[in-house]
Amino acid sequence: MSGYWAGILSILAINVIFAYGIFLPVATGQLNLGGAGFQALGAYTAAYLSAMFGLPVPVTVGVGMVVAGVVGFLIAFPILRTRGVYLVLATFAFAEVVAGTILNSETLGGAMGMSVPAFIDWEIPVIVAGFVTLFVFYLMSTRFGLTMRATHDDEVVTDLMGVNIRMVQVCAFAIGGALAGLAGGLYAHSFSFVEIQSFNALVSIYVLLYVLLGGTQTAWGPLAGAAFFTLLPELLRTVLPQVKSFLAALVGIEEPVGPPDDSWRFVILGALTIAMMVLRPEGLITRTMIERLRFRRSSSAREQVA
Amino acid sequence: MSAPLLSLHAVSKNFGGLAVITDVSFEVPQGSRTALIGPNGAGKTTVFNLISGVFAPSEGEIRLEGQSIDALPSRSRIGLGVARSFQNIRLMPHLSVVENVMLGQQARAGNLAGMLTPISLFGRSKWRREAEDLLDRMGLSTYPGEVVATLPYGIRKKIEVVRALVAKPKILLLDEPAAGLNNTETANLRDFLMTISQSGVTLLVVEHDMSLVRSLCDHAVVLNFGRKIYDGSTRTVQDDPAVLEAYLGTRQAEKARTHAEADHVA
Ligand SMILES: Nc1ncnc2c1ncn2[C@@H]1O[C@H](COP(=O)(O)OP(=O)(O)O)[C@@H](O)[C@H]1O
Ligand SMILES: [Mg+2]
Numbered sequence: 001m002s003g004y005w006a007g008i009l010s011i012l013a014i015n016v017i018f019a020y021g022i023f024l025p026v027a028t029g030q031l032n033l034g035g036a037g038f039q040a041l042g043a044y045t046a047a048y049l050s051a052m053f054g055l056p057v058p059v060t061v062g063v064g065m066v067v068a069g070v071v072g073f074l075i076a077f078p079i080l081r082t083r084g085v086y087l088v089l090a091t092f093a094f095a096e097v098v099a100g101t102i103l104n105s106e107t108l109g110g111a112m113g114m115s116v117p118a119f120i121d122w123e124i125p126v127i128v129a130g131f132v133t134l135f136v137f138y139l140m141s142t143r144f145g146l147t148m149r150a151t152h153d154d155e156v157v158t159d160l161m162g163v164n165i166r167m168v169q170v171c172a173f174a175i176g177g178a179l180a181g182l183a184g185g186l187y188a189h190s191f192s193f194v195e196i197q198s199f200n201a202l203v204s205i206y207v208l209l210y211v212l213l214g215g216t217q218t219a220w221g222p223l224a225g226a227a228f229f230t231l232l233p234e235l236l237r238t239v240l241p242q243v244k245s246f247l248a249a250l251v252g253i254e255e256p257v258g259p260p261d262d263s264w265r266f267v268i269l270g271a272l273t274i275a276m277m278v279l280r281p282e283g284l285i286t287r288t289m290i291e292r293l294r295f296r297r298s299s300s301a302r303e304q305v306a
Numbered sequence: 307m308s309a310p311l312l313s314l315h316a317v318s319k320n321f322g323g324l325a326v327i328t329d330v331s332f333e334v335p336q337g338s339r340t341a342l343i344g345p346n347g348a349g350k351t352t353v354f355n356l357i358s359g360v361f362a363p364s365e366g367e368i369r370l371e372g373q374s375i376d377a378l379p380s381r382s383r384i385g386l387g388v389a390r391s392f393q394n395i396r397l398m399p400h401l402s403v404v405e406n407v408m409l410g411q412q413a414r415a416g417n418l419a420g421m422l423t424p425i426s427l428f429g430r431s432k433w434r435r436e437a438e439d440l441l442d443r444m445g446l447s448t449y450p451g452e453v454v455a456t457l458p459y460g461i462r463k464k465i466e467v468v469r470a471l472v473a474k475p476k477i478l479l480l481d482e483p484a485a486g487l488n489n490t491e492t493a494n495l496r497d498f499l500m501t502i503s504q505s506g507v508t509l510l511v512v513e514h515d516m517s518l519v520r521s522l523c524d525h526a527v528v529l530n531f532g533r534k535i536y537d538g539s540t541r542t543v544q545d546d547p548a549v550l551e552a553y554l555g556t557r558q559a560e561k562a563r564t565h566a567e568a569d570h571v572a
Pocket of ligand 1: 321324326344345346347348349350351352353
């Protein structure tokens with residue numbers, strides 16, 4: 001496989017795991033705009049353990065995941081006391097605190113970043129992403145998943161039904177933090193280098209967008225969102241120059257045109273985002289859609305039996 | 307008469323300076339079908355909110371089987387046997403019908419193992435089957451997989467009752483269960499509630515449909531402006547001067563009384 005495709009597969013797998021990390025709190029009604037902070041915790045923990053102690057990858061990535069999960073658990077208690085836009089700002093502030101701390105830490109390389117000795121090829125993130133996907137599907141099929149979704153819809157009634165909603169929210173937030181940390185650890189080893197600039201606010205925004213646009217009602221949503229938004233820019237990278245030369249030919253420009261400016265990809269991405277919000281505010285994949293597909297499948301199976 | 311299952315002792319509730327419930331005491335006997343009635347804004351829903359723990363009383367005490375429940379968090383009360391429905395339907399719009407009902411099982415299934423066992427992954431779990439059976443008995447078996455948001459009002463109203471019932475409560479608090487139902491549906495509901503009552507569940511029902519109240523309930527408590535104005539049999543409730551006045555206003559009540567007396571003379 002070419003290096004280009006290997007890189008895309010790695011980043012796709014990492015983004016899927018990362019998106020699931022944000023999906024879990026969002027599915028309980030808690031917007032988490034601090035994704036990059038959790039990812040940075042996992043990435044730097046893995047990088048540090050690998051660079052300083054030469055620990056094997058499963059250990060560095062595992063510890064990175066636990067660190068992010070424990071931090072998520074600890075900050076969940078104060079952070080989940082805030083609601084709505086304040087919660088969004090609090091999670092955002094958390095990510096800034098993490099970034100600031102790392103930037104000022106000489107041990108972690110400060111603004112210079114850190115190289116990560118142990119390299120992993122694309123297969124490992126892809127396999128891990130497969131397991132994470134199965135895990136999230138399992139989680140959403142349990143009563144815990146049911147109470148997560150109920151909490152999202154109506155906290156007061158969910159509480160009256162006997163659900164400890166605080167416990168559900170804290171667990172979803174902490175498990176989500178751990179998954180984001182796992183994504184970070186895999187990132188560190190896949191790209192052999194970590195620098196704090198790659199865990200900036202834009203990353204937190206993008207991953208939240210993957211989740212919201214993919215759909216927060218089922219575990220299919222983040223998968224679709226992460227895949228779509230990781231692959232679309234790559235698709236545009238090849239399609240856009242062709243479109244430009246086609247347009248140039250249309251208006252009669254004969255001489256070869258240069259490739260379009262890179263920022264066009266982001267314009268198109270932004271326009272698509274707005275279109276999605278208008279046309280499918282509940283996200284690309286909704287529950288009703290899944291139910292309908294399932295119903296069609298089971299009724300056609302019944303017809304075959306009859 | 308048997309001991310009260312639920313009792314309110316001099317309960318008051320203020321919101322800021324606004325006294326919504328004032329010094330209300332009443333008992334709901336074990337196994338009874340008690341109606342809680344009164345004009346709009348009388349405080350009936352607030353009483354339900356106090357019993358289920360959405361709000362804490364400003365004064366007074368609420369007891370279940372003789373024990374004060376005021377210190378119990380709201381989420382623990384359904385486990386002790388207090389389940390309720392809501393006047394404005396409060397089903398989870400993004401959950402399917404059967405999932406909404408399974409949420410009602412939480413108090414019986416919410417331990418760690420219960421939380422981590424799949425309920426919808428491999429075929430039908432026992433919890434799912436139980437929920438589907440109950441929906442079936444309520445005549446709702448055509449809807450289980452559908453998301454609640456799109457269903458008609460009357461159906462959603464019934465699903466709320468099923469969700470409360472699946473908690474296997476000792477007492478069921480129903481807030482206007484027949485509102486928006488047509489005559490046939492109301493009659494069905496009445497029969498269904500009778501069956502529930504006969505299985506030993508105590509009912510406390512807020513309802514405006516007086517014919518349903520009379521045919522279902524034996525005992526009525528009437529509130530007006532947050533105070534109790536009547537506590538007794540449902541048979542005599544409509545003859546009570548204070549109740550007539552609360553519903554009709556002073557002059558209309560006078561008229562109604564003279565009519566009734568004229569009828570007696572004739
Ligand atoms: N949370 C609240 N805050 C302030 N006032 C409230 C609140 N809940 C109810 N009330 C007031 O209490 C009164 C009784 O309301 P409610 O219990 O809903 O009456 P009912 O159910 O008998 O129609 C109303 O005047 C209502 O405005
Ligand atoms: Mg009311």
